[in-house]
Amino acid sequence: MKSSAADRLFSRPAAVASCVGFILIGMVQSLYGPVIPGLRHEFGLSPSAAALGLSLHFTGGVAGVLAFNAVHSRISNRALLAWSYGLMAAGAAGFALAPNWPLALAAAFLGGLGFGGIDYGLNQLFAVGFGDRSTAMLNVLNAHFGIGAVLGPAIVAWLGPDGYPYAFGACAVLAAVLVAAGSSGVRTRVSDAPPASAAAPTASRALGLSRVLVGFLVLYILNVAVEAGVGGWEPTHLETVGYTATVAASATSLYWLMMTAGRFLVVPITMRHAPERILAVCAAGMTVCLLLTLVKGVAPVAYAGVGLFIAPVFPTGLAWLNSALPQARRAGAWVIAASNVGGVAAPPLLGVGIEASGIHAVPWLLTVLSGASLLATLRLIRLTRRSAS
Incomplete structure (x- = not known):
């Protein structure tokens, strides 16, 4: 069944901002591997210890998906996305500025929470938010993650591994911009109620x-x-x-x-x-x-x-x-x-x-x-x- 523009969750600018959000999370995830030499030099880490940054990011991602799923029925779609982008901004900024490795790991986990919220929130909303075009739009959305995953290592190659604070700092700024831009234009309703016939199987x-x-x-x-x-x-x-x-x-x-x-x-x-x-x-x-x-x-x-x-x-x-x-x-x-x-x-x-x-x-x-x-x-x-x- 086709949906009218009024029935859709996203305005056109909000859909574009969401694609930018997926470029962001693709960039952040792809940065952790290439910056390992810079992290080892900065904090005196072994290779396995330096790789913990990505592990904490993924751990935070799982926690973020489950946490935002648990509260989604009690908060609006705009609030879910704004909080997710905010956590991503705080985590990326914290990783860029952390004076020691434990604080950097805490920041990676914090950013992972935001990553999970963005990943869950936008995938879930795109799955129901575009009517019969939802499958197509989900593929477009996730393709932008790949664009970010290609850009991240390219940025590190340009800055050098020791320039990782600038790479994560840029991601923090982009996430901060998306706190407002990425959630405006998104309808606040959580989801359509399931059909009455499906309520009690x-x-x-x-x-x-x-x-x-x-x-x-x-x-x-x-x-x-x-x-x-x-x-x-x-x-x-x-x-x-x-x-x-x-x-x-x-x-x-x-x-x-x-x-x-x-x-x-x-x-x-x-x-x-x-x-x-x-x-x-x-x-x-x-x-x-x-x-x-x-x-x-x-x-x-x-x-x-x-x-x-x-x-x-x-x-x-x-x-x-x-x-x-x-x-x-x-x-x-x-x-x-x-x-x-x-x-x-x-x-x-x-x-x-x-x-x-x-x-x-x-x-x-x-x-x-x-x-x-x-x-x-x-x-x-x-x-x-x-x-x-």
Whole structure:
């Protein structure tokens, strides 16, 4: 069903500001890795200690998603976004100015809370805020995260790792501007009330709906595991099979760029095809591409193909979730939190498998995860059809 402009949650300027907000959170998340040499020099840290900044950021992200989900029914959409941007501004400024490492870690967690609020809030509101264009707009929104993720390392390359306070300071200023600009033009209502027929499902239907939610959690964990696994282990695998470090790094950058491009490219497709069909094609496509990474001559291109196919999964899955579980308006928070947990857990768990099997096993391990994601997608299609009947 089409929605009129009056029914939409976002004015056009607010939608643009939201895309800028996703550029912001993409930049902040992507800064922590490249600035590790500067952090080690400034605070005298070991590599593992310096990496705690990103870990605290992700921990704060999970906490932020769950916390803002818990209070969303009691505060307006504008308040949710304003508080989230405010926390991001405070966290980024605190990280830039922290005189010691414990305070820097506290600031990373604080900024992570804001990150989680922005990630949850905008994804949730875009999923319901644009009528039949919500799937397309979710892909556009999340594509801007990729733009930010590319800009962050570029800024560090320009400033140098020791210039990290300026990079985080710039993010703090942008977040402060968005406290007002990013929330004005957003309607204050929380969400539409669920249909009366959906308010009190039968016991058997409730069980079916809970299985659907679990299915989405599994799907998101598996997909983020593949996403993070490729991003973390692609360069090592390519170097192991004979590519130079420069080629391996460039191929990894191409993977992330294809993730950004894929979200823009899928927009017209979302206007003609159902989200579940798009996700099934994506899962099959990335599984085939991961199998092709076993062939040395095409491995870099195959990894780029994985980025292209996995790109629509996160935003398109949220649109599918919203249509499959309209009674559970906050279900999106759980899958977004699960995606953050998957991003933290997947690389080290894959590392355990790689230690046991060798670097050459990377494509096989990732293919197993992707194949499981394809099976989870097909299972979800059956579950959602059964729940809808």
